[in-house]
Amino acid sequence: MTFLALTAFYVIKLRHLFAVVMLSGVFSLLSAALLVQLDAVDVAFTEAAVGAGISTVLMLGTMTLTARREKIPNGTAILPLLVVIITGAALVYGTLDMPDFGDASAPSHGHVVPEYIEGTRDIFKIPNVVTAILASYRGFDTLGEVGVVFTAGIGVLVLLTSGSTSRGRRKGKGTKPQSDEKGGEGEGA
Amino acid sequence: MRHHLVLRVVTKMLIPPILLFALYVQFHGDFGPGGGFQAGVIFAAGFILYSLVFGLETARRTVPIGVLRFLIAFGFLLYALVGVAGLILGGNYLDYSVLASTPTAGQHLGVLVIELGVGITVAAVMVAIFFSFAGRSPKIRDEDW
Numbered sequence: 376m377t378f379l380a381l382t383a384f385y386v387i388k389l390r391h392l393f394a395v396v397m398l399s400g401v402f403s404l405l406s407a408a409l410l411v412q413l414d415a416v417d418v419a420f421t422e423a424a425v426g427a428g429i430s431t432v433l434m435l436g437t438m439t440l441t442a443r444r445e446k447i448p449n450g451t452a453i454l455p456l457l458v459v460i461i462t463g464a465a466l467v468y469g470t471l472d473m474p475d476f477g478d479a480s481a482p483s484h485g486h487v488v489p490e491y492i493e494g495t496r497d498i499f500k501i502p503n504v505v506t507a508i509l510a511s512y513r514g515f516d517t518l519g520e521v522g523v524v525f526t527a528g529i530g531v532l533v534l535l536t537s538g539s540t541s542r543g544r545r546k547g548k549g550t551k552p553q554s555d556e557k558g559g560e561g562e563g564a
Numbered sequence: 565m566r567h568h569l570v571l572r573v574v575t576k577m578l579i580p581p582i583l584l585f586a587l588y589v590q591f592h593g594d595f596g597p598g599g600g601f602q603a604g605v606i607f608a609a610g611f612i613l614y615s616l617v618f619g620l621e622t623a624r625r626t627v628p629i630g631v632l633r634f635l636i637a638f639g640f641l642l643y644a645l646v647g648v649a650g651l652i653l654g655g656n657y658l659d660y661s662v663l664a665s666t667p668t669a670g671q672h673l674g675v676l677v678i679e680l681g682v683g684i685t686v687a688a689v690m691v692a693i694f695f696s697f698a699g700r701s702p703k704i705r706d707e708d709w
Contacts, residue, residue, distance in 0.1 A: 416597035417597045417598070417599070417602075419597075420589075420597050420598055420602045421601060421602055421605075424602050424605040424606055424609065425605050428605065428609050429605055429608065429609065429612070429690055429694075432612055432616075432694065433693065433694065433697055436694065436697040436698050437697060440700060501594040501595060501672070501675075502594075502595055502596075503593065503594055503595060503596060503597070505597075505599075506593050506594050506599055506675060506679075507594075507671075507675070509599060510599070510674070510675040510678055510679060511658075511660060511671055511674065511675055514647070514658035514678070515658060517643075517678070517682065518643055518644065518647070518658065520601075521639070521640055521643055521681065521682050521685055521686075522640065524685055524686055524689050525636060525637070525639075525640045525685055525689065527689065527693075528636050528685075528688070528689030528692050528693060529636065531692065531693045531696050532629075532633065532692055532696060534696075535696035535697065535699070535700060
């Protein structure tokens, strides 16, 4: 937790964007370690792969298109700071009413979870309850999530690919023409 | 990055284990941590590493954008069609119990196939997004960093 706070502090303080991107990767990795501590290995796995891996690469890719340094902001930000402090205080106040970590009588453990665990043991006969819930009990949710990923991918392809193919074609003519590439682009356009 | 000999050799050694690990996470998701989302991202990370070190054009020849487009839709459709298969066999939508002779076998099969669909879509989308972003970047030299 201390490392997390320290990393977040430096992300705000540093102006060199390369260091900031790297530090946000470090932040994701530390969160993954924290989630492992909380016995949420599936989430930690995702955090490490997506947060520390893919998003860092994508941020670096974006950074090559823009400036390497953040602009120095003019003026102080009293109002945003106030909003952040009040929201943070409200969230901390909310956690005081939460049941203890690992409390068996917590409301979230009483509703449908016993049914999920028994079903996974008796019907699925697989050790990982998370997979059973994700894929079968909440199959519609997961289908929706895949739909979101699908839509995001299509959106990025539509927005970015059209521009880059026309540029790639110009570049291909200038340097060395490659037959298979041209064919693929012709189909795409 | 053609002149980074160490990077290229290490990358060549690393990519097969990364892809193998992704497949392990994909098909072992019932028994250990992992599943389609994580496996897809790890699989994509292998391809992204390849294109970072050996160049975008080489990677694009390995996985053409048309194949990616097909895979993005294919994974999603695979998931949705498993639900339709359940409907046809007399169950509810996305009810896997009717897919095989016993409910346990049916659930195993259903979970495996839909996780495969998730993995295919996620991997293809990640690689496609990376290609789209990296394809727009101007050429940068190592000193620019």
